[in-house]
Amino acid sequence: MSTALPWFRNGFPLYLAPMAGVSDKIFRQLCKEYGADVLTTEFISAEGIFRRNERTREYLDFDEIERPIGVQLFGGNAEHMAEAARQVVDWVRPDFVDLNFGCPVNKVVCKNGGSALLKDCPTLARVATAVVRTIAPMPVTAKIRIGWDADSINAARVARILAEAGISAITVHGRTRAQGYSGAANWNVIGEVAAAVSIPVIGNGDLSNAAAVAKHRRETGIAGAMIGRAAMSRPWIFHQTKQHLASGEMVDPPNLRERWNLILRHCELVAREWGAEEPAIRSMRARLMAYSRSMPDAKRLREKFSHVSTLAEVKAIAEQNQQRSTGFTESTEWSKMESLKSC
Numbered sequence: 110m111s112t113a114l115p116w117f118r119n120g121f122p123l124y125l126a127p128m129a130g131v132s133d134k135i136f137r138q139l140c141k142e143y144g145a146d147v148l149t150t151e152f153i154s155a156e157g158i159f160r161r162n163e164r165t166r167e168y169l170d171f172d173e174i175e176r177p178i179g180v181q182l183f184g185g186n187a188e189h190m191a192e193a194a195r196q197v198v199d200w201v202r203p204d205f206v207d208l209n210f211g212c213p214v215n216k217v218v219c220k221n222g223g224s225a226l227l228k229d230c231p232t233l234a235r236v237a238t239a240v241v242r243t244i245a246p247m248p249v250t251a252k253i254r255i256g257w258d259a260d261s262i263n264a265a266r267v268a269r270i271l272a273e274a275g276i277s278a279i280t281v282h283g284r285t286r287a288q289g290y291s292g293a294a295n296w297n298v299i300g301e302v303a304a305a306v307s308i309p310v311i312g313n314g315d316l317s318n319a320a321a322v323a324k325h326r327r328e329t330g331i332a333g334a335m336i337g338r339a340a341m342s343r344p345w346i347f348h349q350t351k352q353h354l355a356s357g358e359m360v361d362p363p364n365l366r367e368r369w370n371l372i373l374r375h376c377e378l379v380a381r382e383w384g385a386e387e388p389a390i391r392s393m394r395a396r397l398m399a400y401s402r403s404m405p406d407a408k409r410l411r412e413k414f415s416h417v418s419t420l421a422e423v424k425a426i427a428e429q430n431q432q433r434s435t436g437f438t439e440s441t442e443w444s445k446m447e448s449l450k451s452c
């Protein structure tokens with residue numbers, strides 16, 4: 110495997126997936142504390158960079174402790190993407206720039222961005238080449254899906270084109286654009302991509318526990334793994350996965366009190382960042398619902414979280430939940446993890 114990215118040289122890096130509306134600075138840093146090795150910003154429009162609007166600035170913001178971190182860009186115009194990448198490098202000097210060739214959302218695809226480029230390989234090659242040349246020696250990586258739809262799975266071909274263009278690593282989300290997030294990720298195709306190129310391939314899709322990462326690593330030859338939705342409810346998945354890959358052991362997840370401490374801290378950090386508690390906590394509702402999936406009495410919690418507006422309300426829910434859940438032990442959780450192992 111040849112690579113310009115130092116974090117592949119002595120290990121198997123775990124990436125936090127870029128997730129719009131989720132992988133902001135606060136969440137990235139929490140995941141880093143739990144062992145995520147490499148972080149990426151949410152996707153950012155190349156056109157937004159030109160307009161230099163306030164929101165785009167916020168997306169680009171990261172702290173030094175987040176390194177190595179990449180800024181993810183999307184767009185379908187090679188010159189604009191290259192110029193946007195140059196400006197990003199000048200402003201914030203990330204460790205790498207990641208090109209989004211996987212986004213399935215209509216408003217991105219209809220402007221020839223994201224996964225639209227999977228069915229327009231000449232433009233994909235032009236975008237990748239232009240960005241690589243413009244910001245060299247800054248490494249450029251790419252994130253793709255396995256194809257546009259089931260009849261046009263072309264990830265191995267796309268990966269060869271990207272490697273030829275000078276891309277330093279490729280993340281493959283094992284679904285087609287047509288699938289959106291439905292069905293299962295196709296890890297056979299991810300394995301084909303890993304075999305097709307000599308640059309690192311990062312596997313992504315449905316990695317919900319440490320055992321799944323170990324299994325797919327063994328079976329596909331990926332050089333790293335990217336975890337998205339599972340980290341939203343269990344950010345400690347990074348720590349558990351690292352321990353499992355290193356020793357074969359499955360370490361206990363945090364106990365209930367520790368989970369609530371994490372949730373409350375997340376809320377406090379967001380409230381402080383916003384400087385206005387109520388809108389901040391309201392903005393956390395979806396995030397709290399994601400956390401509830403890892404908690405006892407999840408259904409009741411979801412209901413309650415859907416109405417919260419203050420830190421005091423979240424704290425009261427935490428108290429109640431801990432009192433009601435005396436039967437929730439790490440061994441309960443452990444047996445759940447064991448049953449997931451076979452996935």
Ligand SMILES: Cc1cc2nc3c(=O)[nH]c(=O)nc-3n(C[C@H](O)[C@H](O)[C@H](O)COP(=O)(O)O)c2cc1C
Pocket residue numbers: 126127128129130131151152181209211212252282313314315316335336337338339
């Ligand atoms: C809420 C949400 C937002 C996402 N935003 C992005 C994004 O900005 N850029 C990107 O490349 N992928 C994005 N994705 C896709 C994820 O990075 C990842 O490829 C996908 O969720 C599959 O991984 P998982 O099964 O571990 O969640 C997003 C996914 C979700 C659920």
